[in-house]
Amino acid sequence: MNRLTTPFGSCELTRFPEDPRDRLRAWDAADEYLLRHLDSGTGERGPVDLAGAGQITVLGDRWGALVTALAAYRPAQITDSALTHAATEANLARAGAPAGSVRLLTTQDAPPERIDVLLVRVPKSLALLEDQLYRLAPHLHEGTVVVGTGMVKEIHTSTLKLFEKIIGPTRTSLAEKKARLIFCTPDPGLLSAGRAAGDPWPLRYTVDEDGGSGAGLTVVNHAGIFCADRLDVGTRFFLQSIPTNTAGARVLDLGCGNGVVGTAVAVADPDAEVVFTDESYQAVASARATFEANVRTDRWRAEFLVGDGVADLPPGSVDLVLNNPPFHSHQATTDATALRMFAQSRKVLRPGGELWVVANRHMGYHTHLRRLFGNSEVVASEPRFVVLRAVKREKRPRPM
The missing domain is CATH 3.40.50.150 (Vaccinia Virus protein VP39)
Structure with missing residues (x-):
């Protein structure tokens, strides 16, 4: 078990299933970078007013580190992994978060009707990112704050092109501790096209x-x-x-x-x-x-x-x-x-x-x-x- 210290507080996090011999942490530098940015604007953009932001949705949070840190703002988590859901529930309970503070959704569920802040932990699968961005696009609006995060080795030109193609103009931050942020500005024309724009999946x-x-x-x-x-x-x-x-x-x-x-x-x-x-x-x-x-x-x-x-x-x-x-x-x-x-x-x-x-x-x-x-x-x-x-x-x- 390791302790993550963020601008939003400190919490002990584990992966699932819990194994005291497991040396892999439940978060990495990309999660830390995103949380610092949300608080102070690190990464070339100003801080995000989470308290007045409306619906915060986190896509691809690997072990619940992001939603546990942001539990006070009642985010929704969208994940493809049942193990991530189990880890998130355990980490939230350990952090003392009130029951129901995070809405747990799967990649097969309908997204929140309106998303005001979309935080994306870039997944290993580019196809999954493509499918989920298509699914989420109709629920974004012109004022939605969209910020992605990942390790430098996880963010490729093809990753940025997907954000650009489905949501709107996209650029990246400077790298910190081998992590990078993605900033995307929603384009109303692309958002209105939504899933009809051609999601090829399944x-x-x-x-x-x-x-x-x-x-x-x-x-x-x-x-x-x-x-x-x-x-x-x-x-x-x-x-x-x-x-x-x-x-x-x-x-x-x-x-x-x-x-x-x-x-x-x-x-x-x-x-x-x-x-x-x-x-x-x-x-x-x-x-x-x-x-x-x-x-x-x-x-x-x-x-x-x-x-x-x-x-x-x-x-x-x-x-x-x-x-x-x-x-x-x-x-x-x-x-x-x-x-x-x-x-x-x-x-x-x-x-x-x-x-x-x-x-x-x-x-x-x-x-x-x-x-x-x-x-x-x-x-x-x-x-x-x-x-x-x-x-x-x-x-x-x-x-x-």
């Missing part, structure tokens, strides 16, 4: 004949989903290996993304019950759309969950887990998410149940699986990727 494509058990499926991707316009190499390899003769099993597509893996199982085995889960609201919306584009929803059984892995599933309730784990958390490279997914999988599997994982070969997940499950088998491999299988064994009674 995208749809058909998996080609080399897509293994996914061949011929229609895939729907909302903005922000990895490899949105085609099947990524790892998933393609996974679809050539996953078991599809599941004999009516309960199957979990863990970290489902666009849901093509779980949908492939459902199409191959109409008796299977498939659970799609992801911490991304965009991902679960994509998975639902992909599933519905390929199956008769009145016959097949499916469940769609947004949240922290398997938190909503009872222990021992799943026969098969299929997992293509991420190895990034925003800009940081880490195996922490994958290892947590493996532990969650073991908990939710029935005795004899199986976890199938596709991963970059260099991640060395077979060692972790062997330590956790007591076994690990290579099902398929190629120079870049490997498919691994681990089985949850029956517990043997200890000898008397």
